[in-house]
Amino acid sequence: MRPTRLARFAGGAVALLTLSAGCSMLPAMPAPVPTSVVPTDLPQPSATSSGNLSPDGFDAAQRMAVRIRNIGCGSLSTGSGFALDDHTLVTNRHVVEDSATLELSTYDGRDLAAAAASSANLADLAIVRTDDALPAAPELAPADPAVGDPVTVVGYPLGRALTVTTGQVLGSQTDPLNENLGEVLVTDAPVEHGSSGSAMLDGEGRVVGVVYAKDSEGHSFVVPVSTLRAMLDDEAAFTPLAPCTG
Known part of the structure; x- marks a missing residue:
């Protein structure tokens, strides 16, 4: 069986795992963390496709999507997230961990102030x-x-403009990065570095999962909405993140 490489992709902070039974070879080191990202004061081009969404659903998807810049202690990476309510957004744990400052911005370039972040112990999820x-x-x-x-996946690949990609659910499998989590979804919707934390939506614009990784075959891996709901209902599922100090 050919090894499959799976990447968690928050901007330049990329982790690669070789997934093959009996294979102990370590993957190559990730590329250097970028030293800059696209400033939020630049004009943001509009996405060119509404994917599988209706015009109203596409408009709503744009407004709920958030770009995240993680300024860490000696590192910088980007990711995506989406609003859960007026003052809460969902993203991935690896998007926000080891941060000194989180910078948030909307599709129209408006900056938002982050107050606090908490990460899930089980799944690659976080709340800001x-x-x-x-x-x-x-x-x-x-x-x-x-x-x-x-x-439809709505996010900010490479930390740049809001992007909409489409695909279909291919199936499910045991989470290859967090084996205690259980089943995750596999899709062929294209994603890139910086897409971590993007919402995956159904045809009605409802969230059906949270993107967190992709493999070398172009498959994206998604925490299903059932897992997200269960963790949001469990007060003990998330632990506050302290800023890095190094």
């Missing part, structure tokens, strides 16, 4: 509280999507 109000929050779907269902 904001001082400023988020523009809009989507609805969480009541159930996970089925195999073959069309999906």
